[in-house]
Amino acid sequence: MRRQDLLDVSAAADKAALHARLVGVAQSLGFPFLSATLVIEQPGAPAVMVSVNETPQAYADIQNDVSKGRRDPVLHKLKTASVPIVYDQSFYAAAGEGGLWEEQAPFGYRNGVAMALHLPGGRHFLLGVDRHERLPSNDRAMTRLMADLQLLAVHTQEAALRVLLDEALAVGEIPSLTTRELEVLRWTMVGKDAWSVAQVLEVTESTVNFHLRNAERKLCVAGKHQAVLRAMALGLL
Incomplete structure (x- = not known):
């Protein structure tokens, strides 16, 4: 070959x-x-x-x-x-x-x-x-x-x-993201890292990363930036 x-x-x-x-x-x-x-x-x-x-x-x-x-x-x-x-x-x-x-x-x-x-x-x-x-x-x-x-x-x-x-x-249904998952993606979309998002939402950085991982899994992507792009393409953001 x-x-x-x-x-x-x-x-x-x-x-x-x-x-x-x-x-x-x-x-x-x-x-x-x-x-x-x-x-x-x-x-x-x-x-x-x-x-x-x-x-x-x-x-x-x-x-x-x-x-x-x-x-x-x-x-x-x-x-x-x-x-x-x-x-x-x-x-x-x-x-x-x-x-x-x-x-x-x-x-x-x-x-x-x-x-x-x-x-x-x-x-x-x-x-x-x-x-x-x-x-x-x-x-x-x-x-x-x-x-x-x-x-x-x-x-x-x-x-x-x-x-x-x-x-x-x-072919599949548009995934359902929680309010918190969408919030995390919106702040990520404007360029904030996990630590900065945690400060805005008054949660821990690990909590932000937890929501990011869930969003990535639901959107079938690898990485927070791909998650943002996919969510935008699906009209979720």
Whole structure:
């Protein structure tokens, strides 16, 4: 895999460009099918997911079946895993879900690799690639493939946060911030640091930071300045 291919993926300007570049890289690695998903967790509300994928149309209904997704052992592993997950028929059988593998196998989803990047602010990025053929049995070839896919995941999540985040937030409800969280963000917006905000509100600096962290989590961002920008974009400030 060429370094320029990774840079092109991370620089994708929109969802269509991200899809096209991802498909090209995945195919160069021997995978005709892929899914890249940005997951946004929202306090008190269902998680929001926005994806770019290359999936056979005939398989779309099965892939979008929520009940099957809840049973999928790969997805269960991704919730906490920080390393790539390699799957084949034996992986599903060991989890007691061999029937799921039997359903997806005719569409080419027989062998694959999936991984998750767990990010600040309740955000998660999932990347999966799939194919009919077996994965390399040679340790060296498999290690190289894992390294390439991990690099691809890192570069893809950078683009996903840029081109998919707004869509993900638009799909979900506008988060509800408390009066104090909004006050802290307003003072931050005019350039005051946590200590100065604490003096204005007559609270401790740790209390200000507590409200800032809560606001960042609800707005699915990392950092107080990003929280201010997101709150402004959503009309909260």
